Amino acid sequence: MDKPAPQLPQTLAPAAHPAPPSGVTSVVHIPRQWFAVCTTSDLRRKPKSITLQGIRMVLFRNKEGVPGALLDRCPHRNVPLSGGKLVDGDLECAYHGWRFNTAGACTKVPGLCRTHGAESRRTPGFACRELDGFVWVWSTANETPTSEPFRLPMLDEPGYTTVRRSVDFPGTLQATVENALDVPHTAFLHRGLFRGAGEPNRIQAHITRTATSVQAEYLGEPRPEGLVGRMLSPSGGLVSHWDRFLLPCVAQVEYKLGDENHFLVTSIMTPVDSHLTRAFAVFSFRLRIPGWIVKPFLTPIALKIFNQDARILIQQSEASDYWGGERYVSTEIDILGAQIQRLLKRAADERLAPDDKPWSKEVALDA
């Protein structure tokens, strides 16, 4: 006879309900912020369905090519507008042919003789911007934005090479941002590719937080011994290294070695829904070795690192759901995780006052 299944302590029992109890999940919904939802080249002359923070939207370009975003639901009978087509720069619903402009106003109802009452036929719209190769959407409907989207640095700097890639990570925004900026896992999960090829070194992290960002500056760090590090600087030396998170969605890793070598990865993270985060990664670098030589080697290694991260994030997500939410135990070398969580929670909950008291901390770690 099979042995009875072991009894799990109450706190470790799987959740009875699929939704984790409140307070133990990093899923947030952030209002009144800009998020990049697709690249400029992904939005052509056809409506495009996208999802931001679980909300389905339709993107399309008007006659002048300017993008607009509407809720992907026709106000008439709720058919998705993304199944329609563009007519004279307006979006025409596939069911009865109602048309909408990029501001969400209904411009035509086929067969309707009267024109009054148009306001009730309006559909919610989201402010849009097209900048640095991305289409950005303001996350609250029917609002005039109070800020402008993040601008990508180094794009037009002479001597810099830029490589762009987008990757889907099956994790919450918080877990994905923490992963992008987490030093200790690089020597372990990506052993040999970036760190972990040699003996660890004692380095110092100087962490600073503002109301909208957190940064770790690493001091005394030798050039990482893995493949990427050796490619970026064959002769070694001490590097300057910063990891930073800028609300609501930008994770940056920056390395400098001497005056010649500068490497910056900016990942614009888009919370598609509660467990899927799309990272638009932009690598900008200026190295002693010409960019056109580095590019073909760098791209497959970066994709391999991303795949290793994606595989671990899906395991983290599934385990958190199975065990009824996130219960993390951290140490001081989980340098940015708690600060990222704090910033995201405050951005998501408008009842919390912004925390603009500057804050800093020093941590020693072996990396």
Ligand code: FES
């Ligand atoms: S459902 Fe869109 S026009 Fe009727």
Ligand SMILES: [Fe+2]
């Ligand atoms: Fe990683």
